[in-house]
Amino acid sequence: MKLGNQGDGGGRPEKILDPEQVIKLEALAAVLTKGQIADYFSMSETTLRAIEARQPEVSDAYKKGRVSQIAGMGSNLITLAKEGNVAANIFYLKTQAGWKEDQPEVQDIPAINIIVDGRATNAPAE
Numbered sequence: 001m002k003l004g005n006q007g008d009g010g011g012r013p014e015k016i017l018d019p020e021q022v023i024k025l026e027a028l029a030a031v032l033t034k035g036q037i038a039d040y041f042s043m044s045e046t047t048l049r050a051i052e053a054r055q056p057e058v059s060d061a062y063k064k065g066r067v068s069q070i071a072g073m074g075s076n077l078i079t080l081a082k083e084g085n086v087a088a089n090i091f092y093l094k095t096q097a098g099w100k101e102d103q104p105e106v107q108d109i110p111a112i113n114i115i116v117d118g119r120a121t122n123a124p125a126e
Helices: 019-029 034-040 045-054 056-082 086-096
Strands: none
Touching: 019 034, 019 056, 034 045, 045 056, 056 086
C-alpha cells in the first residue's frame, strides 16, 4: 500500500545523461534530429526534452553540435562557390541573398501550317 499523497515520490526515477553521454549527444546532434537522438539513447523525444530542461549542459551540447556542423557545411559551400562551382553559387544566393528564379509565363502558341509550293526556287524536284 502506498503511503502519502499522489505525486509524493514513487514512479520512475528521472533519467539523467552522464558527461560521456552528453559528449556523444553533441556529436550526434551534427547529423541527427532530436527524435533520432532520443531513439539512440532508448528514450522518447519528450523525455529528451525534459532532460534538456533539467540539465542545461545537454541543451547546450545539442545546440553546439548543430551549430558546428552547420558552420562547417557553410564554409564548404562558400569554398566551392569561390572555386567557381556554379551550383554552389546559385544555392548560396538563393538561400542567403533572397534570389529566386521566376517561373516563365506559359504562353499558347498557335499552330503553324507550312505549305511548300513546287514552283518556288530551290524547291525539291519531284
